[in-house]
Amino acid sequence: MATPDRRVVSRPQRPGQESGQKPKGSGARLHPLDSLEQRETQEQAPGQLVMLRKAQEFFQTCDAEGKGFIARRDMQRLHKELPLSLEELEDVFDALDTDGNGYLTPEEFTTGFSHFFFSQNNPSQEYAGEQVAQHHEEQVYQSRGEEGLGDMDEDEEAQFQMLMDRLGAQKVLEDESDVKQLWLQLKKDEPHLLSNFEDFLTRIFSQLQEAHEEKNELECALKRKIAAYDEEIQHLYEEMEQQIKDEKEQFLLKDTERFQARSQDLEQKLLCKEQELEQLAQKQKRLEGQCTALHHDKHETKAENNKLKLTNQELARELERTSQELQEAQWQLESLQQEACKLHEEKEMEVYRVTESLQREKAGLLKQLDFLRERNKHLRDERDTCFQKDKAAKANAAASKASWKRRSGSVIGKYVDGRGIFRSQSEEEEEVFGIPRRSSLGLSRYPLTEEEPGAGETGPGGPYPRPLRRIISIEEDPLPQLLDGDFEQPLSKCPEEEEVSDQRVQGQIQEAPPLKLTPTSPRGQPVGKEALCKEESVPSAPDRLFKIVFVGNAAVGKTSFLKRFCEDRFSPGMAATVGIDYRVKTVNVDDSQVALQLWDTAGQERYRCITQQFFRKADAVIVMYDLTAKQSFLSVRRWLSSVEEAVGDQVPVLLLGNKLDNEQEREVPRGLGEQLAKENNLIFYECSAYSGHNTKESLFHLARFLKEQEDTVREDTIQVGRPAKQKSCCG
Ligand SMILES: Nc1nc2c(ncn2[C@@H]2O[C@H](COP(=O)(O)OP(=O)(O)OP(=O)(O)O)[C@@H](O)[C@H]2O)c(=O)[nH]1
Ligand SMILES: [Ca+2]
Numbered sequence: 001m002a003t004p005d006r007r008v009v010s011r012p013q014r015p016g017q018e019s020g021q022k023p024k025g026s027g028a029r030l031h032p033l034d035s036l037e038q039r040e041t042q043e044q045a046p047g048q049l050v051m052l053r054k055a056q057e058f059f060q061t062c063d064a065e066g067k068g069f070i071a072r073r074d075m076q077r078l079h080k081e082l083p084l085s086l087e088e089l090e091d092v093f094d095a096l097d098t099d100g101n102g103y104l105t106p107e108e109f110t111t112g113f114s115h116f117f118f119s120q121n122n123p124s125q126e127y128a129g130e131q132v133a134q135h136h137e138e139q140v141y142q143s144r145g146e147e148g149l150g151d152m153d154e155d156e157e158a159q160f161q162m163l164m165d166r167l168g169a170q171k172v173l174e175d176e177s178d179v180k181q182l183w184l185q186l187k188k189d190e191p192h193l194l195s196n197f198e199d200f201l202t203r204i205f206s207q208l209q210e211a212h213e214e215k216n217e218l219e220c221a222l223k224r225k226i227a228a229y230d231e232e233i234q235h236l237y238e239e240m241e242q243q244i245k246d247e248k249e250q251f252l253l254k255d256t257e258r259f260q261a262r263s264q265d266l267e268q269k270l271l272c273k274e275q276e277l278e279q280l281a282q283k284q285k286r287l288e289g290q291c292t293a294l295h296h297d298k299h300e301t302k303a304e305n306n307k308l309k310l311t312n313q314e315l316a317r318e319l320e321r322t323s324q325e326l327q328e329a330q331w332q333l334e335s336l337q338q339e340a341c342k343l344h345e346e347k348e349m350e351v352y353r354v355t356e357s358l359q360r361e362k363a364g365l366l367k368q369l370d371f372l373r374e375r376n377k378h379l380r381d382e383r384d385t386c387f388q389k390d391k392a393a394k395a396n397a398a399a400s401k402a403s404w405k406r407r408s409g410s411v412i413g414k415y416v417d418g419r420g421i422f423r424s425q426s427e428e429e430e431e432v433f434g435i436p437r438r439s440s441l442g443l444s445r446y447p448l449t450e451e452e453p454g455a456g457e458t459g460p461g462g463p464y465p466r467p468l469r470r471i472i473s474i475e476e477d478p479l480p481q482l483l484d485g486d487f488e489q490p491l492s493k494c495p496e497e498e499e500v501s502d503q504r505v506q507g508q509i510q511e512a513p514p515l516k517l518t519p520t521s522p523r524g525q526p527v528g529k530e531a532l533c534k535e536e537s538v539p540s541a542p543d544r545l546f547k548i549v550f551v552g553n554a555a556v557g558k559t560s561f562l563k564r565f566c567e568d569r570f571s572p573g574m575a576a577t578v579g580i581d582y583r584v585k586t587v588n589v590d591d592s593q594v595a596l597q598l599w600d601t602a603g604q605e606r607y608r609c610i611t612q613q614f615f616r617k618a619d620a621v622i623v624m625y626d627l628t629a630k631q632s633f634l635s636v637r638r639w640l641s642s643v644e645e646a647v648g649d650q651v652p653v654l655l656l657g658n659k660l661d662n663e664q665e666r667e668v669p670r671g672l673g674e675q676l677a678k679e680n681n682l683i684f685y686e687c688s689a690y691s692g693h694n695t696k697e698s699l700f701h702l703a704r705f706l707k708e709q710e711d712t713v714r715e716d717t718i719q720v721g722r723p724a725k726q727k728s729c730c731g
């Protein structure tokens with residue numbers, strides 16, 4: 001049976017059921033009301049039937065939950081049905097609960113009910129029923145009768161009181177008015193029933209007293225039971241409370257654990273969410289930043305676009321203007337080109353005419369020289385003989401001193417005495433060693449004889465008062481300091497060259513026309529000497545003319561190389577070059593005549609400032625080093641940078657490693673030369689002036705390169721606006 005707060009409480013046992021015995025009576029368990037119905041089916045008086053039905057109704061009213069028994073508090077439900085107060089209902093409950101277990105079974109209820117309302121015999125029972133009915137009437141009546149109560153006399157009062165005292169009603173009855181009234185009524189109406197009534201009252205009161213006593217006992221027992229029950233219930237309650245508390249604690253514990261776990265989960269989730277939120281916030285900030293930046297960039301881009309549009313329009317206008325100017329410039333250029341070509345041709349013609357006239361002049365001079373020599377031969381005096389003796393003695397002495405001075409370079413006739421800006425090495429040696437050196441051109445203080453380049457003779461009257469001046473000019477590239485003032489330049493040339501030129505000139509003397517005045521170049525300067533090689537001397541004007549400057553440290557073999565290239569000869573005893581020397585050689589490259597103006601510079605440091613001047617208008621530069629002298633290779637970089645300073649890197653450069661014949665004395669590996677050439681975009685050859693290896697090939701390569709470069713420039717110049725393609729030197 002479930003209690004209101006849903007706890008399971010064991011059903012109250014009827015006496016005899018505690019031990020688990022089955023209630024006495026029928027075998028199968030019957031529902032309590034079934035027994036009532038069974039009883040109804042037995043012979044029952046109609047009045048009893050009514051009573052039983054009434055009892056069933058009352059039982060069902062009380063046992064609303066259908067528990068099958070009535071508890072104390074269920075009894076109170078009859079309060080509405082019966083005109084009984086709660087106390088009276090309590091009394092009735094106690095009277096009906098024969099086994100005092102605190103619960104009324106249907107049997108107890110109907111049995112008690114019938115006893116309570118009907119007496120043992122029928123009349124009495126009817127009587128009791130009537131009584132009940134009368135009781136109702138009396139109630140009504142009473143309310144009406146109470147007004148008449150006052151007419152009871154004293155005897156009757158005394159009799160009634162006696163009766164009450166005899167019956168001991170005071171213990172039992174609280175309010176005697178009803179009984180009094182009934183008694184009076186009976187006394188008046190039915191005096192013969194008075195004795196019955198008094199017997200009835202006696203019985204009732206004794207029963208009431210018994211019942212009262214029983215009740216008291218029961219009450220005590222009940223109280224005890226209740227107390228026990230209360231204790232038990234209290235105990236149960238406490239247990240339940242304890243259980244509830246434990247369960248609550250467990251539940252709370254579990255709840256707490258679950259709550260803690262849940263709260264940890266939630267905390268972690270919260271943390272994750274917070275982190276995600278932070279990340280999202282950072283992402284949002286970043287995106288906002290990017291957005292503003294993009295926005296900013298957009299404005300900037302817009303502004304730039306507008307500027308670019310404007311610039312574009314300006315450039316378009318500028319381009320249009322420039323193309324017009326270019327068009328005009330092209331026309332002007334073409335006309336200038338034509339003029340330049342004409343001028344160039346005229347100039348070349350001029351150069352060759354001058355060269356021709358120079359040749360003739362030289363032929364004339366040499367002719368005079370020969371004449372003078374002829375004359376000289378016949379003139380002799382004692383001074384000559386004693387001079388000869390002195391000279392031989394000094395020569396021996398000097399030979400011993402100057403034996404350490406192995407080399408002699410080529411001496412060109414360009415030294416200036418007196419106000420001299422520079423002097424030739426030969427004069428320096430003369431001072432130092434007292435050896436009169438021949439000047440290079442052969443016309444020196446002491447005239448030369450053919451057979452022996454060393455033997456010097458003087459002319460009549462001793463040494464010439466003033467040596468003839470060799471005319472050297474820089475046709476295309478005047479040396480400013482040489483052009484200042486009216487200096488005189490002695491003629492000088494190394495004897496061998498002079499012999500060669502003699503031969504050359506000899507060879508040509510027959511052809512040369514009579515000597516004219518010394519021709520002058522456009523700047524009014526005497527023009528330079530020309531060394532035309534026999535095999536290549538060509539009467540017609542060349543197609544191309546290139547100026548090539550030859551640089552490199554002293555004694556690397558520049559002059560010897562040029563001699564080999566121009567005259568195909570090698571002279572071991574070359575004197576050091578003084579200042580600068582100049583040769584022209586015309587070669588045939590791809591069926592066109594290319595004249596090469598070869599400027600031979602002095603490698604010695606002291607002439608550096610002079611040689612620098614010659615770089616300006618060079619079409620190409622040749623840098624030479626001696627592969628048996630490491631120092632000369634280390635200086636190449638310096639030569640390259642001074643060339644670049646003077647002419648930029650537009651000029652092709654040929655790098656030559658000379659003295660290849662001296663392989664056993666090599667100090668510079670070929671790879672180093674190749675590497676340097678590659679780094680600086682140079683044409684590279686190893687050669688030997690001595691053996692002639694690669695002397696022609698290297699210069700032909702350079703000439704071909706220059707020619708192709710010029711052709712490219714011409715093509716580009718003719719085609720409008722196409723930039724000249726600078727070919728790399730080393731192909
Ligand atoms: N073995 C060998 N000796 C050479 C070669 N070329 C030049 N010589 C010698 O090296 C010395 C210097 O030669 P030059 O031609 O005067 O040298 P340079 O570069 O003109 O000297 P500077 O005029 O002072 O700049 C001379 O004694 C030459 O005989 C060569 O290819 N092989
Ligand atoms: Ca009972």
Ligand SMILES: [Mg+2]
Pocket residue numbers: 409410558559560575576577600601602
């Ligand atoms: Mg030289």
